[in-house]
Amino acid sequence: MAQNDMSASTNEQPLSVGGMALDMRKDRIGVVMDLTPTRVHLRPGGGGLEWEADPGHVRPASGAEVLRARVALIDAARGLTLEGAREHG
Secondary structure, eight states: OOOSOOBOSTTOOBOOTTSEEEETTTTEEEEEEEEOSSOEEEEOTTOOOOEEEOGGGEEEOOHHHHHHHHHHHHHHHTTOOHHHHHHHO
């Protein structure tokens, strides 16, 4: 496993294995599975296939981003979409 002191954000918050991070190129949030000097391995919060990202384009996810991702997972599990919520709300 790699060190937990790698940083990709401008405010120098470190990425850490098990933490939530934003892949800014893909605009996706995932759980950090592994860190290397050249790659960050991420997995969707609800499970699924890992993807690799350049450490320079990954930063720790903010609290609001993590919350938004968790709500999206719950909505997806319930079969809701933004359009469906509008129809039923």
